[in-house]
Amino acid sequence: MNQKTLHSVDLFSGAGLLGYAFRKQGFFAKLAVEADARAAQTFKENVGADRMTVDVRAIVKGINCDVIVAGPPCQGFSSLGKRDASDERNELSLCIADWAKACKPSVVLVENVPLFLESQHFVMLKSKMKKMGYESTEWVLNAADFGAAQRRVRAFIVFSKIGIPSKPDPTVKKHRTVRSVFRGLSLEPDDTGMHVAPKPSKLALDRFKLIPEGGDKRDVMNASPETCPPSWRRIGNQATDVWGRMQYDNPSNTLRCSFQNASKGRYVHPTENRVLTLREGARIQGIPDRWKFHGDRSSIARQIGNGVPIPLGNAVAQAIRQLF
Ligand SMILES: C[S@@+](CC[C@H](N)C(=O)[O-])C[C@H]1O[C@@H](n2cnc3c(N)ncnc32)[C@H](O)[C@@H]1O
Structure with a gap:
């Protein structure tokens, strides 16, 4: 591997979990493009880019x-979203080909949910890239x-010249x-360093008390x-993660x-009667504690949950780095 400086353009950069993995492999972002101002600020602070647009x-x-690194919104392709082929957010994925034309990268990496691979948008993007x-x-x-x-299962498409x-x-x-990544964190959120969770209502607390680990x-x-x-x-009594309690000794x-x-998933702490703190969520995503996040609690939760777990991003960025 030679040591020349490599440059990236990071589209739909979010808070920069995937961008950070590329940065660690020696790709410096010339440009990051992100619509959410708070996520963009988080990216700027922890990953860095010469320039940012929205x-x-x-x-x-x-x-x-x-390299172009792109993680377009997945809601229109996800099994949890409506999987709506007409969701206008899906169109955004096609812009990636226009960026490839403008920036002439050797490699374009696209990340999304696996169902993206079955979409018309993927077929169209692949055809444009092939041309x-x-x-x-x-x-x-x-x-x-x-x-x-x-x-967390995710699809990665590598387009390469x-x-x-x-x-x-x-x-x-x-x-x-989960136990290994929560190490060192107090069971009771101390409200510092993003170790903060919403206080449950009386009803929520009564429910939490009835839910065992798993x-x-x-x-x-x-x-x-x-x-x-x-x-x-x-919606039935069938297997569902709603109001699910995590297990300490599993991922x-x-x-x-x-x-x-x-009410949105398996987000109750393994032993405590509360949902995860932001810090616990960040640890599960592999985000270093030193990262500084911008925005309020719900914005930060979105930035964390939207990202590619950094250990997974590292493996993908490393595989692409080998090409240069
Ligand atoms: C799945 S997230 C990307 C997460 C990122 N790859 C990471 O690992 O942190 C998709 C991002 O696209 C952004 N987005 C949506 N529409 C956009 C647009 N038109 N232009 C730029 N960014 C957009 C959203 O705000 C969101 O942060």
């Missing part, structure tokens, strides 16, 4: 780079296999656990049916933007 639909000309001379490969990787304490990199091999034999809303439905809203029954499930809302 909308990927406004292509900036005259910036050449080695520009890029060959491509697709990887579906689980963050837990790369040292994150989180099962300089060869196809090898798919990253798992870096751990045994998955990291349990979920079904435990509340069994023990105290009168406190459960009818909607819980309508967590996918951490999403709403991870401080118990």
